[in-house]
Amino acid sequence: MAILFCIYALLYVCSSKGILIPPKDISVSAVFAFGDSYVDQGNNNYIVTLGKCNFPPYGKDFVGGKPTGRFSNGKTLADFLAEALGVKDYLPAYLDPLIQDQDLLTGVSFASGGSGYDPITPKIASAIPLSVQIEKFKQYTEKLKMNIGEEVAKDIIKNSVFLVVASTNDLLYSLPARSLEYDAISYDNMLVKLALNFVKEIHKLGAGRIAVFSAPPVGCLPALRTLAGSPLRKCVDRENKAAQLFNNMLKQKLQSLTSSFAPSRVAFVDFYNPLISIIENPYQYGLEVTDKGCCGTGEIEVVFLCNKLSPTCSNDSKFLFWDSIHLSEKGCSIFLDQILPNLIKSLF
Incomplete structure (x- = not known):
């Protein structure tokens, strides 16, 4: 599958792991990730x-079987993207x-x-807000300027x-949690505005190439199937429709924003x-299980519920998900194979 995909990509060459890497005339200085547990x-x-x-x-x-705090059995989307762009492996x-x-x-x-x-x-998850992630990035740029000089630092960020x-x-x-304040349409409208504001903010700070992920099919995450997908554990239509609505709105707004950023x-x-x-087509991608994670029963285990007492599947390379929310290393690799050609075209 990886070989056929690489042939199909035409402009790209295939690494030994099946991950696409960009042509030699594309140069990326660094990769920066913002957001949630996927990165x-x-x-x-x-x-x-x-x-x-x-x-x-x-x-x-992961290297040495070491738990690093990545929400995966191994490498994440951020690791694979950094590798595919020729920046670094991790x-x-x-x-x-x-x-x-x-x-x-x-x-x-x-x-x-x-x-x-x-x-x-x-606040609900006791996580680092995006506003604080921005402040950390500002702190980072100051460190970079002190280490290598302002002009070189700006050039790295730009590229x-x-x-x-x-x-x-x-x-x-x-x-x-906000169902009394918002319906799905108004909530998605708010999220899109917040997403655009975030993109504008990092652009002001020098970002020249920004890749904004849409929402995944939240209703198909193993945990949601278990909690709200009926005894048959089907994908939950309500969450998927909310994700699709958000994605359509986000795509449209980003397209209009792009022209002003040139x-x-x-x-x-x-x-x-x-x-x-x-x-829906696991065997086409070399997978077998896409409705459960590899950890524990695969139906609900995530973070502290997925622990050293949890049994794991015999072959996690056959599972799209590692736990009940997050992609396995193999899942990340397969997904990036699908989106990288269009991502390269859009950014370069």
Whole structure:
């Protein structure tokens, strides 16, 4: 499958792991990630929250079988994107006290598991709000300027890719929490405005290439299937419709925003339809299970419920999800294969 996909991509070449890498004339200085647990590389290890995963079996397929705080059995979307862009194999967490100055030159993640666009989302989850992630990025740029000079620092930021992955937690628990204030349409309208404001803010701070993820099919996450998908554990239509509405609105608004940002680029990354395709056609992608995670029963275990006492599946490379919310390393790899060609075209 990976070979056929690489042939289909034409303009791209395939690495030994099947991940697409860009043509040699594309140069990316660094990758920066903002948002939630899909790109939290371990920042939650260093804050007071229940949303941690710095314990086994998380990280069982990472280097040395080490749990790093990534919400996965191995590499995340942020790691795979940094690798595919030729930047580095692993994107570190900004709050990691062991991070080296050299790591700062090629990018870090400011994301926090449980965060979202809605200000109440990180409060509910005790996560780092996006507004604070922005402040951390400002702190980062000052460190960079001190280390290598202002002009070189500006050039690195300008030639970097900024990854924004949020909205899942907003739709997962903040939308129900705000049901007395908002219906799905008005809530999605608010989320889109907050997302656009965030994009404008990082653009003001020098971001030249910004990739904004849509919402995934939240109703198809294993945990939602278990909690609200009937005894048959079907995808939950209500959450999926809310995600689709948000995505359509976000895509339209980002397209209009892009023209005013020229020559900077803003890419809408469809996190919904490629995942639906994988969920509905697992064998086409070399998978077998897409309605359960690998950890425990796969139906509800996530963060502290997925722990060293939880049995894991015999072959996690056959599972799209690692726990009941997050993609497995294999799932991340397959998804990035699907979206990378369009992402490259949109950003470069």
